[in-house]
Amino acid sequence: MKKLGLQIVGVWVVLTMLVGSLVTCGPTPTPQVAAEATATPEPVDKVVTFAWTQEPDSLNPWYTDMWFSGLLQQLYLCWAWEFDENNVAFPRLVTELPSPANGGVSADGRVITMNLRDDIVWSDGTPITSADFVFTYNMIMDGGNAVDSQYPYDMVESIEAPDERTVVITFTEPYTPWQAQLWRGLLPKHVLEPVFTEKASIQEAEWNRAPTVGCGPFVFAEWQSGNYLRFVKNEKYWLGAPKLDDVYFKFVDDASQTAALIAGDADIGTFPPLSDVPSLQEAGLTVMVQSSGYQEGLFFNFREMANPGARDLRVRQAVAMAIDREAINRDLLLGLSRPVETFWDGLAAAGYVPSDIVPWKYDPEAAKALLEEAGWTDTNGDGLRENAAGEPLTLVHGTTVREIRQDIQAVLQQQLKAVGIDLQLVAEESDLFFGSFSDGAACAVGSVDMMEWSDSPLVPDPDTDYWLCAQVPSAENDWGYNYFGCDETLDGLFQQQLVAIDPAVRAPIVQQIAKYIHDQVYWYGLYDDPDYWIVGPRLTNVRFSGVTPFFSIAEWDVTE
Amino acid sequence: MGRYVIRRLLQAIPLLFIISVLLFVLMRSASDPVATLGGRSNPRPEERARLTRVLGLDKPLYLQYVFWLIGNDWAKFDADGDGVAETPGQLKGVLRGDFGRSLARRGEAVTKIIWERMPYTLLLLGVAEVVIILFSLLIGVFSALRQYSLMDHIITALAFIGYSMPIFFIAIVSIYVFGVKFQQWGLPSLPTGGTHDLQVGPTVGQTALHLILPVASIAIISIAGYSRFVRATMLEVMSEDYVRTAKAKGLRRLRIIFVHALKNASLPLVTIIGMDIPMLLGGALVTEQIFGWPGTGKMFLFHTIRGDTAVVMGVLMLISVAVIIFQILTDITYAWLDPRIRYE
Numbered sequence: 001m002k003k004l005g006l007q008i009v010g011v012w013v014v015l016t017m018l019v020g021s022l023v024t025c026g027p028t029p030t031p032q033v034a035a036e037a038t039a040t041p042e043p044v045d046k047v048v049t050f051a052w053t054q055e056p057d058s059l060n061p062w063y064t065d066m067w068f069s070g071l072l073q074q075l076y077l078c079w080a081w082e083f084d085e086n087n088v089a090f091p092r093l094v095t096e097l098p099s100p101a102n103g104g105v106s107a108d109g110r111v112i113t114m115n116l117r118d119d120i121v122w123s124d125g126t127p128i129t130s131a132d133f134v135f136t137y138n139m140i141m142d143g144g145n146a147v148d149s150q151y152p153y154d155m156v157e158s159i160e161a162p163d164e165r166t167v168v169i170t171f172t173e174p175y176t177p178w179q180a181q182l183w184r185g186l187l188p189k190h191v192l193e194p195v196f197t198e199k200a201s202i203q204e205a206e207w208n209r210a211p212t213v214g215c216g217p218f219v220f221a222e223w224q225s226g227n228y229l230r231f232v233k234n235e236k237y238w239l240g241a242p243k244l245d246d247v248y249f250k251f252v253d254d255a256s257q258t259a260a261l262i263a264g265d266a267d268i269g270t271f272p273p274l275s276d277v278p279s280l281q282e283a284g285l286t287v288m289v290q291s292s293g294y295q296e297g298l299f300f301n302f303r304e305m306a307n308p309g310a311r312d313l314r315v316r317q318a319v320a321m322a323i324d325r326e327a328i329n330r331d332l333l334l335g336l337s338r339p340v341e342t343f344w345d346g347l348a349a350a351g352y353v354p355s356d357i358v359p360w361k362y363d364p365e366a367a368k369a370l371l372e373e374a375g376w377t378d379t380n381g382d383g384l385r386e387n388a389a390g391e392p393l394t395l396v397h398g399t400t401v402r403e404i405r406q407d408i409q410a411v412l413q414q415q416l417k418a419v420g421i422d423l424q425l426v427a428e429e430s431d432l433f434f435g436s437f438s439d440g441a442a443c444a445v446g447s448v449d450m451m452e453w454s455d456s457p458l459v460p461d462p463d464t465d466y467w468l469c470a471q472v473p474s475a476e477n478d479w480g481y482n483y484f485g486c487d488e489t490l491d492g493l494f495q496q497q498l499v500a501i502d503p504a505v506r507a508p509i510v511q512q513i514a515k516y517i518h519d520q521v522y523w524y525g526l527y528d529d530p531d532y533w534i535v536g537p538r539l540t541n542v543r544f545s546g547v548t549p550f551f552s553i554a555e556w557d558v559t560e
Numbered sequence: 561m562g563r564y565v566i567r568r569l570l571q572a573i574p575l576l577f578i579i580s581v582l583l584f585v586l587m588r589s590a591s592d593p594v595a596t597l598g599g600r601s602n603p604r605p606e607e608r609a610r611l612t613r614v615l616g617l618d619k620p621l622y623l624q625y626v627f628w629l630i631g632n633d634w635a636k637f638d639a640d641g642d643g644v645a646e647t648p649g650q651l652k653g654v655l656r657g658d659f660g661r662s663l664a665r666r667g668e669a670v671t672k673i674i675w676e677r678m679p680y681t682l683l684l685l686g687v688a689e690v691v692i693i694l695f696s697l698l699i700g701v702f703s704a705l706r707q708y709s710l711m712d713h714i715i716t717a718l719a720f721i722g723y724s725m726p727i728f729f730i731a732i733v734s735i736y737v738f739g740v741k742f743q744q745w746g747l748p749s750l751p752t753g754g755t756h757d758l759q760v761g762p763t764v765g766q767t768a769l770h771l772i773l774p775v776a777s778i779a780i781i782s783i784a785g786y787s788r789f790v791r792a793t794m795l796e797v798m799s800e801d802y803v804r805t806a807k808a809k810g811l812r813r814l815r816i817i818f819v820h821a822l823k824n825a826s827l828p829l830v831t832i833i834g835m836d837i838p839m840l841l842g843g844a845l846v847t848e849q850i851f852g853w854p855g856t857g858k859m860f861l862f863h864t865i866r867g868d869t870a871v872v873m874g875v876l877m878l879i880s881v882a883v884i885i886f887q888i889l890t891d892i893t894y895a896w897l898d899p900r901i902r903y904e
Contacts, residue, residue: 057664143639143640144647148597148607150610203666225673226852226858226859227754227852227854248758250754251852251854252753253849253852256735256851256852259739259740260753263751265753431592431595434595479608480605481604
């Protein structure tokens with residue numbers, strides 16, 4: 001029996017060693033430390049490690065919608081144009097941004113003509129041509145490829161390549177948000193076309209997991225699933241090789257990201273728990289805040305099934321005045337954000353926010369007076385208000401299970417109770433919360449009066465189709481996402497701005513929309529929800545954009 | 561014994577079938593894979609309709625299960641949405657060894673996704689299991705032999721503290737103390753996560769170093785529980801007649817404890833370990849997540865959140881098969897260890 005025990009232990013140890021050897025037999029990176037005792041020390045590689053809290057699902061830009069995947073693409077892929085730290089577009093693959101003035105945008109807004117630079121190449125040296133754009137479009141639209149989204153390419157009538165350097169995109173209708181939506185990732189035709197020809201799909205292409213040919217400042221080197229991603233300098237990058245040699249993305253948990261950054265196991269991270277910010281700063285890391293256009297806000301439901309209070313403008317205005325946003329920012333967000341007034345505040349620099357917006361001020365007494373005026377009084381002395389019909393002023397606040405949102409719910413409940421509004425709280429997983437009408441999802445069927453989440457227009461474009469009448473969910477429109485209601489005036493304004501090709505015409509319409517939604521309190525901004533970047537002391541020359549965050553990564557450097 | 565094993569294996573077939581149906585229905589009912597494809601926004605209704613069609617999610621649930629089980633290479637699908645089914649299916653089905661393709665990692669074989677993570681989970685949990693068994697036996701026996709002594713009381717108190725601490729708490733505290741604070745105090749510190757220092761490479765030393773904290777986090781709770789178990793059974797065995805006889809015969813104390821008493825005291829532990837081992841395959845979800853250990857637990861969580869039925873089913877069926885096999889092996893080991901047990 002003793003022998004049996006020893007045998008079992010022996011087998012276990014051998015198995016563990018075998019598995020251990022499997023784990024440790026991976027490729028060993030080139031040692032980063034120069035060999036000692038040489039007369040001229042070899043230069044030390046410049047290596048940067050990101051603490052990355054979500055592993056990408058795919059490195060093919062058309063098979064992922066993850067924000068964390070999209071960021072990576074700026075290392076190994078290229079966009080026709082990118083956006084700087086002010087979220088302003090600048091040309092990358094094109095010689096200049098298409099515009100009505102240079103003939104790049106047709107008078108009717110349907111045709112976009114792009115002129116490509118003549119020095120752009122893939123990392124293997126193959127020139128990037130208009131054929132790559134046409135191929136990318138064809139792959140997006142081919143049914144066999146099942147890409148995550150065909151928008152806005154499903155609105156394209158044709159894409160033509162009259163020569164190697166020209167791409168002409170014709171939309172079926174005028175499409176103003178083209179700059180924000182087109183060409184977020186280009187596919188190398190010379191790599192993927194043979195795969196498509198053989199299998200009638202690129203779904204299983206090796207390139208999706210190992211895009212060894214790219215067009216960004218770095219080239220894919222290695223992806224160890226669940227562990228890390230590694231990119232190395234693209235020596236053939238047409239704008240000059242980047243200053244960093246290696247970039248690692250180490251996959252960490254939200255809970256351990258802060259520890260990894262403080263311990264120096266990573267140089268840069270994003271979206272830390274805000275409560276960790278003081279510790280990170282104390283450890284010498286810098287918190288960089290970059291506006292992305294996202295804002296946390298309350299969307300009011302003014303459909304017929306909503307509480308009469310939510311449908312009453314004066315009640316919505318009273319809610320706006322009863323909420324102390326400064327206190328939320330100070331106490332829950334450690335003062336790292338700021339209240340916002342309109343859904344377009346992130347685009348204020350582009351002129352989409354009117355100057356005559358009067359910010360909602362925290363004034364509970366004025367809120368009470370407004371509620372009295374609207375006929376909501378406390379008739380039974382329980383501290384909560386009712387209308388003449390005896391219906392209680394009970395609003396249902398729904399949101400997703402993100403921790404900060406549930407904290408805010410609790411604060412709002414207290415603040416609204418102080419003016420006599422009873423707030424019932426609902427928090428669900430996002431796939432349930434944003435489910436379909438037929439599934440009875442809270443937003444879709446309108447069982448919540450106020451909905452909270454963070455969102456943005458199509459930054460840097462001001463368009464959004466949230467409030468379109470055609471998007472109100474119903475049995476016939478099961479997945480409609482206008483959970484708020486149909487306002488014909490608002491719908492008309494949205495339709496107008498969408499076809500206004502001239503920015504000088506479009507901006508005032510968007511301003512009108514912003515003011516209308518603000519004054520009607522259809523949306524109430526709680527706080528700006530920017531991107532937070534935690535940058536270690538070794539990194540220099542780091543700049544971020546809210547649209548293409550790593551637009552300047554080729555210029556980043558490290559100091560030892 | 562041979563007939564017993566064959567009977568148990570045959571009984572496992574309908575059991576696995578029922579398990580697979582239940583898991584498939586639960587998984588497909590509890591998640592909406594298309595909803596997770598929209599990133600920060602929900603997919604537009606027309607995108608949703610297209611994805612539902614091309615990913616085969618528009619088919620009735622029973623048909624999706626049939627495709628998963630026996631494949632769909634005998635059927636045709638409407639890939640382009642023109643209402644005509646013209647594209648032949650590609651799946652061979654689980655019964656032909658094809659666990660399907662991942663939805664989140666579009667088009668990748670489930671078996672590949674699982675096997676690239678499995679070595680890490682087996683290493684982490686294999687080492688943890690050795691540590692757990694070793695320390696549980698040592699502490700349990702030590703405690704039983706010194707019943708009601710000061711050390712026994714201290715061990716009992718520590719065991720209760722260890723057992724009542726959630727694993728995520730142990731993991732996070734250990735990272736901060738041994739990874740962050742030790743470094744700040746100028747002491748040798750341990751890595752905060754991953755499998756190796758990325759600039760050094762996956763050497764044996766690096767892997768061992770990176771195993772310390774996750775293994776300790778997993779082991780503390782189990783050692784706390786199992787050592788109490790060993791203590792209790794050891795106390796029971798030490799008062800048996802045959803132990804008294806062994807003492808009367810003048811056998812050495814260590815021989816009595818580790819050969820005669822521990823052998824019988826550890827019998828119930830075999831059952832627990834037999835149930836533990838198949839669970840290794842599912843990974844240590846919390847530990848792998850917090851320590852960034854690239855095992856199946858972390859992978860399982862990712863694909864569950866994404867509603868990736870094929871991958872989740874692959875992991876769950878693997879665990880189900882392992883549970884059945886290890887139950888049979890446990891029974892066999894039991895009979896081997898205890899000659900009084902006979903299976904007919």
